[in-house]
Amino acid sequence: MEPRKRVYLDHNASAPLLPGARTAMADVLALTGNPNSVHAEGRALRKHIEDARTAIARLAGAQTTRAAFTGSATEAITQAIVGAARAGAIDRIITSTGEHKAVLKAAAAAGVPVNEVALSADGVIETAALGKVIADADVAGETVLVAVHWVNNETGVIQPLDEIEALLADTQHFLFVDAVQAFGKLPMKFAASRIDMAAVSAHKIAGPAGVGALFMKARCDKFVLIPGGGQEQGRRGGTESAALIAGFGKAAQDLAGAYDLERVSALTDQVERLIETHAPDAEIFGRRALRLGTTVNFAVPGLANATAMIGFDLGGVALSAGSACSSGKVSKSHVLKAMGVADEMAQCALRVSLGWTTTEADIEFFEKVLVGILAQRKSGRGAAA
Structure with missing residues (x-):
């Protein structure tokens, strides 16, 4: 197998x-x-x-x-x-x-x-x-x-x-x-x-x-x-x-x-487009600022990040809810709070970060898992924030 x-x-x-x-x-x-x-x-x-x-x-x-x-x-x-x-x-x-x-x-x-x-x-x-x-x-x-x-x-x-x-x-x-x-x-x-x-x-x-x-x-x-x-x-x-x-x-x-920032940035842009396609109500944080083309921090209203991360992990995708420095805990982001993001949205925030190993096939796989999680949310089987 x-x-x-x-x-x-x-x-x-x-x-x-x-x-x-x-x-x-x-x-x-x-x-x-x-x-x-x-x-x-x-x-x-x-x-x-x-x-x-x-x-x-x-x-x-x-x-x-x-x-x-x-x-x-x-x-x-x-x-x-x-x-x-x-x-x-x-x-x-x-x-x-x-x-x-x-x-x-x-x-x-x-x-x-x-x-x-x-x-x-x-x-x-x-x-x-x-x-x-x-x-x-x-x-x-x-x-x-x-x-x-x-x-x-x-x-x-x-x-x-x-x-x-x-x-x-x-x-x-x-x-x-x-x-x-x-x-x-x-x-x-x-x-x-x-x-x-x-x-x-x-x-x-x-x-x-x-x-x-x-x-x-x-x-x-x-x-x-x-x-x-x-x-x-x-x-x-x-x-x-x-x-x-x-x-x-x-x-x-x-x-x-090994690292081509232009290539990674193009894949990051692709991630943002597919998020917007499948979750038009999603918010992408910091998108109006100059950003490094490696990171997408987004939230889908009503989709709690703790629940979504479990879904992604079970589906085969490793991502995070922000900083990885909280001993494995999913906690509220002080960065998003500093940006004035409402608590109910901050509790839905997920971070996708790409790098030298990321391929277009990886993004396609991420899309497949995301669509499944969003379908569960729509059907009411995914926990709301």
Whole structure:
């Protein structure tokens, strides 16, 4: 009996591992030693780490020495935000109401005042309001850390980084960018930008989970979260996981050959069209804003996302109800709330996210399962929100 077909449409949560990354990890796992040892075994592992550092720095448009490996993007985010506060470099944090929870929780834990700037109904940060908070900080003689994401993980909305950088031009303030969803998909020029720090993650670019990186300009080198034994040029203590890092580096090298954003965007457009065809009353969130062509966040009135996700999973389609950082729970989206979406619609929100493995056949299969779920809803057999 042939295995039942499965279609994976949850790339924003974690992208399927590239074959080269898997091979790179296996090769390093066959080695013995500590990458910080000076003997031949240690030097062999160190070479894998430094080769990976070069690869991810190239993808970020950064100097190789400006990348520090971490255990995850969440750790990198926390190091940037909490580390800046612990170093006494900032008096205030400015973020938005729609940031990833990793940013919001790090800001809450930093021990300095936090301002959360509102999002528009399209999911875009209100730059005029952001500018006012920055100006008020200038008057008060405060140094602030502005912490914003580049691409929202739930809606795919791209934030106006150029405008945000312009607000901080010729100031002493710091800019941290959560670049997790943008890395490897949008052109990144860290070295030439006004960005002081940027967090990225391996498993979002088809590398392994359990490793991330923080890009840091020189003035942020003292923003340390884990002092440890001086690894990563003193910016992140703890023996590096050479195998995971090697997988990260190989994914960064191979992504361009495996990932065609134009092709993925065309498939994403196809998803939106078929949703509109089969569910004319559906709402697609953030559609009037500039979005990365990987994500469709939509809601069909009366179709609870918890029920719909079960239907999709049983039908062979993996998708999500938003962020995958809630320990398997389906909870209300704070991002949609920040966009002013009514609770009854937010409880129906589903996220389809595409990537390097997605094919047109996958979208056709998604359509078939969607039609079946909508038919159940129409007949009254699907639970309403």
